[in-house]
Amino acid sequence: xxxxxxxxxxxxxxxxxxxxxxxxxxxxxxxxxxxxxxxxxxxxxxxxxxxxxxxxxxxxxxxxxxxxxxxxxxxxxxxxxxxxxxxxxxxxxxxxxxxxxxxxxxxxxxxxxxxxxxxxxxxxxxxxxxxxxxxxxxxxxxxxxxxxxxxxxxxxxxxxxxxxxxxxxxxxxxxxxxxxxxxxxxxxxxxxxxxxxxxxxxxxxxxxxxxxxxxxxxxxxxxxxxxxxxxxxxxxxxxxxxxxxxxxxxxxxxxxxxxxxxxxxxxxxxxxxxxxxxxxxxxxxxxxxxxxxxxxxxxxxxxxxxxxxxxxxxxxxxxxxx
Amino acid sequence: xxxxxxxxxxxxxxxxxxxxxxxxxxxxxxxxxxxxxxxxxxxxxxxxxxxxxxxxxxxxxxxxxxxxxxxxxxxxxxxxxxxxxxxxxxxxxxxxxxxxxxxxxxxxxxxxxxxxxxxxxxxxxxxxxxxxxxxxxxxxxxxxxxxxxxxxxxxxxxxxxxxxxxxxxxxxxxxxxxxxxxxxxxxxxxxxxxxxxxxxxxxxxxxxxxxxxxxxxxxxxxxxxxxxxxxxxxxxxxxxxxxxxxxxxxxxxxxxxxxxxxxxxxxxxxxxxxxxxxxxxxxxxxxxxxxxxxxxxxxxxxxxxxxxxxxxxxxxxxxxxxxxxxxxxxxxxxxxxxxxxxxxxxxxxxxxxxxxxxxxxxxxxxxxxxxxxxxxxxxxxxxxxxxxxxxxxxxxxxxxxxxxxxxxxxxxxxxxxxxxxxxxxxxxxxxxxxxxxxxxxxxxxxxxxxxxxxxxxxxxxxxxxxxxxxxxxxxxxxxxxxxxxxxxxxxxxxxxxxxxxxxxxxxxx
Numbered sequence: 001x002x003x004x005x006x007x008x009x010x011x012x013x014x015x016x017x018x019x020x021x022x023x024x025x026x027x028x029x030x031x032x033x034x035x036x037x038x039x040x041x042x043x044x045x046x047x048x049x050x051x052x053x054x055x056x057x058x059x060x061x062x063x064x065x066x067x068x069x070x071x072x073x074x075x076x077x078x079x080x081x082x083x084x085x086x087x088x089x090x091x092x093x094x095x096x097x098x099x100x101x102x103x104x105x106x107x108x109x110x111x112x113x114x115x116x117x118x119x120x121x122x123x124x125x126x127x128x129x130x131x132x133x134x135x136x137x138x139x140x141x142x143x144x145x146x147x148x149x150x151x152x153x154x155x156x157x158x159x160x161x162x163x164x165x166x167x168x169x170x171x172x173x174x175x176x177x178x179x180x181x182x183x184x185x186x187x188x189x190x191x192x193x194x195x196x197x198x199x200x201x202x203x204x205x206x207x208x209x210x211x212x213x214x215x216x217x218x219x220x221x222x223x224x225x226x227x228x229x230x231x232x233x234x235x236x237x238x239x240x241x242x243x244x245x246x247x248x249x250x251x252x253x254x255x256x257x258x259x260x261x262x263x264x265x266x267x268x269x270x271x272x273x274x275x276x277x278x279x280x281x282x283x284x285x286x287x288x289x290x291x292x293x294x295x296x297x298x299x300x301x302x303x304x305x306x307x308x309x310x311x312x313x314x315x316x317x318x319x320x321x322x
Numbered sequence: 323x324x325x326x327x328x329x330x331x332x333x334x335x336x337x338x339x340x341x342x343x344x345x346x347x348x349x350x351x352x353x354x355x356x357x358x359x360x361x362x363x364x365x366x367x368x369x370x371x372x373x374x375x376x377x378x379x380x381x382x383x384x385x386x387x388x389x390x391x392x393x394x395x396x397x398x399x400x401x402x403x404x405x406x407x408x409x410x411x412x413x414x415x416x417x418x419x420x421x422x423x424x425x426x427x428x429x430x431x432x433x434x435x436x437x438x439x440x441x442x443x444x445x446x447x448x449x450x451x452x453x454x455x456x457x458x459x460x461x462x463x464x465x466x467x468x469x470x471x472x473x474x475x476x477x478x479x480x481x482x483x484x485x486x487x488x489x490x491x492x493x494x495x496x497x498x499x500x501x502x503x504x505x506x507x508x509x510x511x512x513x514x515x516x517x518x519x520x521x522x523x524x525x526x527x528x529x530x531x532x533x534x535x536x537x538x539x540x541x542x543x544x545x546x547x548x549x550x551x552x553x554x555x556x557x558x559x560x561x562x563x564x565x566x567x568x569x570x571x572x573x574x575x576x577x578x579x580x581x582x583x584x585x586x587x588x589x590x591x592x593x594x595x596x597x598x599x600x601x602x603x604x605x606x607x608x609x610x611x612x613x614x615x616x617x618x619x620x621x622x623x624x625x626x627x628x629x630x631x632x633x634x635x636x637x638x639x640x641x642x643x644x645x646x647x648x649x650x651x652x653x654x655x656x657x658x659x660x661x662x663x664x665x666x667x668x669x670x671x672x673x674x675x676x677x678x679x680x681x682x683x684x685x686x687x688x689x690x691x692x693x694x695x696x697x698x699x700x701x702x703x704x705x706x707x708x709x710x711x712x713x714x715x716x717x718x719x720x721x722x723x724x725x726x727x728x729x730x731x732x733x734x735x736x737x738x739x740x741x742x743x744x745x746x747x748x749x750x751x752x753x754x755x756x757x758x759x760x761x762x763x764x765x766x767x768x769x770x771x772x773x774x775x776x777x778x779x780x781x782x783x784x785x786x787x788x789x790x791x792x793x794x795x796x797x798x799x800x801x802x803x804x805x806x807x808x809x810x811x812x813x814x815x816x817x818x819x820x821x822x823x824x825x826x827x828x829x830x831x
């Protein structure tokens with residue numbers, strides 16, 4: 001059984017606990033015996049290639065996808081089991097927002113509020129609050145069918161957050177959002193995180209996730225390949241590191257010299273700037289620098305680049321699922 | 323007040339808003355009322371040879387017909403469309419994520435999509451009352467007819483919600499089949515009197531007579547019993563639909579509930595057989611009178627189809643348990659074959675009581691106890707083999723994770739039940755036509771089919787029965803072996819799969 005992924009201290013209450021979650025579709029294993037724990041105040045970014053099992057995992061955690069094996073608990077209550085599959089304390093924002101096209105934005109959210117038995121007196125106020133949060137106040141009385149994809153996505157986010165769930169799962173919430181929308185979404189997620197919600201957000205926009213996630217889970221072939229805080233995942237590397245070097249001058253033989261050096265990979269040069277991958281070990285990089293100077297390269301600066309999520313993702317050895 | 327209660331149901335409210343809300347519904351209702359009144363006015367003005375009372379009398383027929391059309395097919399279709407649209411557009415998943423309970427959702431779907439139609443029905447009801455008073459017809463009968471129609475409608479709506487949740491798009495075909503069954507119900511009831519109790523066919527006849535404005539006479543004999551049966555079926559269907567809403571991964575009815583429903587059907591079937599004479603509709607309506615033997619055979623065949631419900635549930639639950647309990651520890655659910663055996667024996671015991679009862683009631687009955695002793699032995703064996711075969715097929719399909727677990731059973735029913743006797747019939751007819759002096763009679767092919775065999779056994783044609791039974795036993799044995807191998811292979815794969823995945827350990831923070 002895989003290790004249990006959790007990022008918070010044990011003192012923080014665990015709002016979502018998944019043990020041995022396995023989802024199979026006929027002969028395909030979409031999620032493979034996965035364990036996951038989410039505590040309040042954690043915002044876990046779920047990344048991985050298409051077909052890695054991210055959406056299936058989110059659906060399985062929400063109870064919409066029946067488990068082949070395993071168990072999911074939300075706030076101590078088992079999802080599925082003998083009772084109903086879902087738990088109203090959990091909010092799921094799917095990648096394709098389900099909406100009633102013929103209703104206005106306000107009517108649709110009122111419908112959701114009624115489903116969640118939100119007090120009639122507080123209903124309108126709460127809907128308006130969330131419409132403002134997702135920047136849709138102006139579209140309040142517009143039919144959903146008249147909205148753009150990005151705006152529908154915002155309606156979906158409002159629908160998910162309206163009942164004030166303790167655990168929030170969002171599948172590609174930034175898909176279809178314009179740059180300003182992405183910035184607002186980031187702020188919204190950070191504010192929810194500060195309200196001690198447990199969140200699991202899948203996305204392909206790694207640069208954004210680096211800004212707002214507390215933890216990152218890299219998923220591939222139904223398994224979590226890396227899990228940890230953003231820094232831990234970003235810093236994680238096998239043995240290699242990316243280096244940037246600036247030369248005082250770049251004579252024609254520069255490329256030949258660099259290519260002859262042992263251990264250098266992914267070499268790129270544009271004029272005086274050279275980028276390459278080399279051993280992460282400091283002593284070895286020192287040896288390399290000495291060798292380059294010895295061979296006549298006039299090095300102006302030489303430094304390892306702090307790895308980011310994109311590097312970590314690429315280094316995780318993930319390939320597109322066929 | 324009723325409106326508030328109905329609209330406090332979120333799905334009802336949602337569907338009402340989707341129709342455009344009170345303003346749009348009110349507009350449609352007003353327009354309908356105006357058109358109806360105008361049509362009546364024009365009819366009175368231009369029908370020179372008819373008095374207003376006579377026009378009202380004819381109009382009552384149209385209003386009654388419109389009422390039936392609105393309440394049954396149109397309302398049912400709205401329900402089907404609403405459920406299907408929600409499934410297709412993933413709104414059903416949104417509902418499932420919310421605290422909406424299954425029963426609330428089912429009530430919402432039964433009433434919500436039909437609220438606009440309900441307003442038109444109210445117009446018809448009022449129009450009917452006015453027309454009754456104008457034509458001098460019995461107003462009480464008109465209102466009583468509506469009560470009956472309402473029960474029938476709730477039965478149809480609950481069936482539609484259940485079918486839509488269980489089979490999605492195919493529910494449209496099922497609803498259409500239901501309507502066809504209702505239309506042709508008088509003939510079906512002649513063969514399976516128990517169905518008459520469930521469908522309330524007597525009530526349809528009564529209501530039609532009311533709608534036609536004729537003298538409906540007294541209440542049908544089985545009206546009370548029909549109502550009780552219908553209420554029970556409605557509750558069962560609603561429970562099944564609520565269960566399916568909450569747990570789409572499980573069968574609508576658990577093995578226990580489905581077995582109970584099956585036992586209930588047997589009781590209803592038995593009551594129908596025992597009261598066949600009372601339930602029998604006037605001969606001109608039906609055109610023939612089925613004999614007790616045919617009624618028993620038809621009831622048994624319907625039971626063979628009905629038993630699919632509990633056997634499917636047992637197989638799905640059994641497979642689910644195997645998946646969740648790799649160590650095979652804990653309370654294991656009953657095996658589908660055991661459920662099949664129990665249900666088969668219950669069926670035969672209950673059906674056997676019919677000849678006993680008929681013998682004690684009348685010495686002239688066509689089916690009597692001593693005469694059918696051997697037939698019952700054959701029936702018992704055939705029913706047991708058929709039920710176990712169906713259970714084995716479901717279990718194998720579930721173990722092999724076939725997407726359509728019903729496929730093997732459907733093929734089995736089509737090929738073994740229908741195609742064999744049908745092929746035999748065609749072959750015999752061809753030989754009779756081609757060979758002078760040849761007398762067509764059923765061969766072993768017919769007896770190989772459980773349905774064909776039952777027809778032969780219960781109608782004094784005991785030809786090739788035991789040969790047919792040998793074939794059925796061979797099929798059952800083959801299916802049982804297939805099932806065992808499928809289950810064993812899956813178990814082995816699961817154990818292996820568990821070992822493989824346990825190797826990859828990834829330690830988190």
